[in-house]
Amino acid sequence: MAKTNKIFNLLPKIKFFIFLIFLLFLFPERAxxxxxxxxxxxxxxxxxxxxxxxxxxxxxxILQLLLGVMGLINTALANLISWSISPGALGNWSYTNNPIVxxxxxxxxxxxxxxxxxxxxxxxxxxxxxxxxxxxxxxxLRLIVVALLVYFAPVIxxxxxxxxxxxxxxxxxxxxxVGVLTTTFLNVALNLIRAFLGIPxxxxxxxxxxxxxxxxxxxxxxxxxxxxxxxxxxxxxAIWIAVILSPIAFICWILPATRGYWEWWWKNFLQWVLAxxxxxxxxxxxxxxxxxxSTAQWxxxxxxxxxxxxxxxxxxxxxYLFPIGILNLGIILGIQGAGMGANFIFKWxxxxxxxxxxxxxxxxxxxxxxxxxxxxxxxxxxxxRYLGRxxxxxxxVPIGGKALEATVRGIKRGVQMPIPYILRYAARARRVVIxxxxxxxxxxxxxxxxxxxxxxxxxxxFAAVMKKLGTLQKASKEFRExxxxxxxxxxxxxxxxxxxxxxxxxxxxxxxxxxxxxxxxTPEMPPQVAQKVRREIEEKIxxxxxxxxxxxxxxxxxxxxxxxxxxxxxxxxxEVLSDIAAGVLHVRxxxxxxxxxxxxxxxxxxxxxxxxxxxxxxxxxxxxxxFDRETAEKVLEGPGGLNQLFRTLEGQPEKxxxxxxxxxQENESLLRWFIINxxxxxxxxxxxxxxxxxxxxxxxxxxxxxxxxPERPKIIRPPERVPPRIVRRYEKREPEEPREKEGGExxxxxxxx
Amino acid sequence: MKKITPxxxxxxxxxxxxxLKGVLCDPKTGDNIFEICQKNNIPQKTEEISxxxxxxxxxVLPPDEFQEVLEKELKINPEVAKKxxxxxxxxxxxxxxxxxxxxxxxxxxPIAQPSKIYTPLKxxxxxxxxxxxxxxPIE
Numbered sequence: 001m002a003k004t005n006k007i008f009n010l011l012p013k014i015k016f017f018i019f020l021i022f023l024l025f026l027f028p029e030r031a032x033x034x035x036x037x038x039x040x041x042x043x044x045x046x047x048x049x050x051x052x053x054x055x056x057x058x059x060x061x062i063l064q065l066l067l068g069v070m071g072l073i074n075t076a077l078a079n080l081i082s083w084s085i086s087p088g089a090l091g092n093w094s095y096t097n098n099p100i101v102x103x104x105x106x107x108x109x110x111x112x113x114x115x116x117x118x119x120x121x122x123x124x125x126x127x128x129x130x131x132x133x134x135x136x137x138x139x140x141l142r143l144i145v146v147a148l149l150v151y152f153a154p155v156i157x158x159x160x161x162x163x164x165x166x167x168x169x170x171x172x173x174x175x176x177x178v179g180v181l182t183t184t185f186l187n188v189a190l191n192l193i194r195a196f197l198g199i200p201x202x203x204x205x206x207x208x209x210x211x212x213x214x215x216x217x218x219x220x221x222x223x224x225x226x227x228x229x230x231x232x233x234x235x236x237x238a239i240w241i242a243v244i245l246s247p248i249a250f251i252c253w254i255l256p257a258t259r260g261y262w263e264w265w266w267k268n269f270l271q272w273v274l275a276x277x278x279x280x281x282x283x284x285x286x287x288x289x290x291x292x293x294s295t296a297q298w299x300x301x302x303x304x305x306x307x308x309x310x311x312x313x314x315x316x317x318x319x320y321l322f323p324i325g326i327l328n329l330g331i332i333l334g335i336q337g338a339g340m341g342a343n344f345i346f347k348w349x350x351x352x353x354x355x356x357x358x359x360x361x362x363x364x365x366x367x368x369x370x371x372x373x374x375x376x377x378x379x380x381x382x383x384x385r386y387l388g389r390x391x392x393x394x395x396x397v398p399i400g401g402k403a404l405e406a407t408v409r410g411i412k413r414g415v416q417m418p419i420p421y422i423l424r425y426a427a428r429a430r431r432v433v434i435x436x437x438x439x440x441x442x443x444x445x446x447x448x449x450x451x452x453x454x455x456x457x458x459x460x461x462f463a464a465v466m467k468k469l470g471t472l473q474k475a476s477k478e479f480r481e482x483x484x485x486x487x488x489x490x491x492x493x494x495x496x497x498x499x500x501x502x503x504x505x506x507x508x509x510x511x512x513x514x515x516x517x518x519x520x521x522t523p524e525m526p527p528q529v530a531q532k533v534r535r536e537i538e539e540k541i542x543x544x545x546x547x548x549x550x551x552x553x554x555x556x557x558x559x560x561x562x563x564x565x566x567x568x569x570x571x572x573x574x575e576v577l578s579d580i581a582a583g584v585l586h587v588r589x590x591x592x593x594x595x596x597x598x599x600x601x602x603x604x605x606x607x608x609x610x611x612x613x614x615x616x617x618x619x620x621x622x623x624x625x626x627f628d629r630e631t632a633e634k635v636l637e638g639p640g641g642l643n644q645l646f647r648t649l650e651g652q653p654e655k656x657x658x659x660x661x662x663x664x665q666e667n668e669s670l671l672r673w674f675i676i677n678x679x680x681x682x683x684x685x686x687x688x689x690x691x692x693x694x695x696x697x698x699x700x701x702x703x704x705x706x707x708x709x710p711e712r713p714k715i716i717r718p719p720e721r722v723p724p725r726i727v728r729r730y731e732k733r734e735p736e737e738p739r740e741k742e743g744g745e746x747x748x749x750x751x752x753x
Numbered sequence: 754m755k756k757i758t759p760x761x762x763x764x765x766x767x768x769x770x771x772x773l774k775g776v777l778c779d780p781k782t783g784d785n786i787f788e789i790c791q792k793n794n795i796p797q798k799t800e801e802i803s804x805x806x807x808x809x810x811x812x813v814l815p816p817d818e819f820q821e822v823l824e825k826e827l828k829i830n831p832e833v834a835k836k837x838x839x840x841x842x843x844x845x846x847x848x849x850x851x852x853x854x855x856x857x858x859x860x861x862x863p864i865a866q867p868s869k870i871y872t873p874l875k876x877x878x879x880x881x882x883x884x885x886x887x888x889x890p891i892e
Binding site: 616617621624625629669672675676677678679681682683684697698699700 | 774779803
């Protein structure tokens, strides 16, 4: 026992020397040629080893057996792989239709109905309790989809598997080279086995060494082929299990809490499905490499080169390292690729679902969808009114009126219910999304962008954004004219009044009477209200137009300006006056903040100058705040401006005084701003000069106004009307007694009610 | 007091920070000046005081010389001038004190002594308060 232990303890120390012996036998030429000393040592060891090896006949016999068995195993494995990936490998057992899957589906199918009911109950509870994170409407939709599709789950899985198998079988038909690989190795093994016989003992050492190496190659090949075989075989089982679990996975897709299991199932299913064709591809590649190695022209010289310094059997099999390496890497890449492929498909499937979910909103945002929603939204009030009248009539029906009324009321409520959603969708469909990059574009780029849009509604919305950014005011004349023309056509639409109004805030001189009325009216207004609004605006415009006409008699420059506009537009004088009046009205109604957005060209227009006469101090402040002094002063100096108006009355101090007092009465804050405000005093303002000339100081001016109290209009009271006595229907009319005058002798006051 | 032409005024106006531009153009500035003059019974001096305020805000007249200008050039009673100075400082100059300091590049001397209208918080507590008979005790 102790001796045996000692021998075993020495084995690790001498194994290195044994390894050296085999190296020397493998590469005898090199050993002899390279290092003479090593050759001498080698010869010594060779002699010693030969003595030992000669004795080990058992070892040789075991090697022969192992070589033969490994060769046969590899051949068998190659055949097994070819079988496992061929179509019809399991006879009429398909991936989704076989007894095992059927038994499994019987069990899991039983859970389907239960799962659907439980999901429905969960959604119901979520709806009642209004749980956050549960979009119950969407969940209900999913439940319906799953209920329809769950019984087709095996069919869907089979469809996917068959699609993948088409690629796999394409490679499977072309795999022949694996047999070449195994056959070659088997032949080498058989040669080695034969070589053990009829050879002198000393030379058997070489054969033994060759055999070990061949054995290692065979084992390596066997492992690789086994991995392929196991993968293809397990693929069957994995897909069967996935198909059996598919109904449960579909149920898990409904609820958010269980969706993780659905994703897990889906990823694994895809992974196993894709593993087949990807791995088959690498198998085909390796086999093709093996068949090329056996027939390639470079292989023979290589073998000849290798045989020069190693044993012939080894030289035979070394070139086949390439195809074995491809197979080895192929199995690893195949599994990894299947995982990546599954993730890739999963991501694209989610994207596709996203597009599908967005498709309804795209449909809504399309012209047809938008018009449909608008049409629905427009007819629902009419339908409501009709049902309201029907409800009233139903109530008057003598028999069953109550029931009929309740029915009609129910129908009316049913019609009213979707109205908020329809209106919301319609509003959402009309709105465009302004990209953030739009604000960073130059004026020319924004013009090109807006011109490329397909509908006037979109262009107007973008133009309104351009107006806020201040770029619309700087755009080219053609672009502005186009936008204004489109704004005029959309003024009637109730949905874009804000945008159209905003655009005309930037160009108030482009306002017309029809536009002003169109912007003020909405389709929802009852006819009487619409008529009243129209009349009010028309009266205001007419009043302003008449005032302008009166002023042209004393202000020839203003008259020249109006005639210039008549020539440019080809309109009649009345039309031009109405349009200018509409512009003046629009400027008066603008807020001080809007003054900053007025286009520079529009500041130099008659309508703006006339409108600013009644501007508040805040508007004047905004004018001087946002524009340079020259531009702002033109508003006062141009035809229709305040300075220009007072200048026309030069040489008529009394009229100038009258005008000054009128200005103070109509717009005291404006006058005060120019007289008292530090910045206002630095602006040339003719009324201030007149005030200082006539009164000296502002206080004197105010004092002079206080001396003359304003005339109060006489209040004319209507005569007292004695209301007639109300006679009830059932009372008889009695002749009225003549009433006695107040203060009469027989006056009796009847205080009864 | 140097009188500046409108051209010079606008030339200097362009170089001002936005805060001072806003105060110069704000209608409330003119209204404040008008009301201060009315309250101190010098309504005839409204326009001239407005010109002086403009010169302070434009950077031509230092704020600490404002009262002196009111007394000497506008011939306003020193007491009235002091009051007007205080009120104009409070309502017009103080909100833009930082910008004015930057404009004149020196600290503004707190020439406006607290008037009876405004009592600092610390001093308020020292003043004797009249007992409020209607005040209910805190339980």
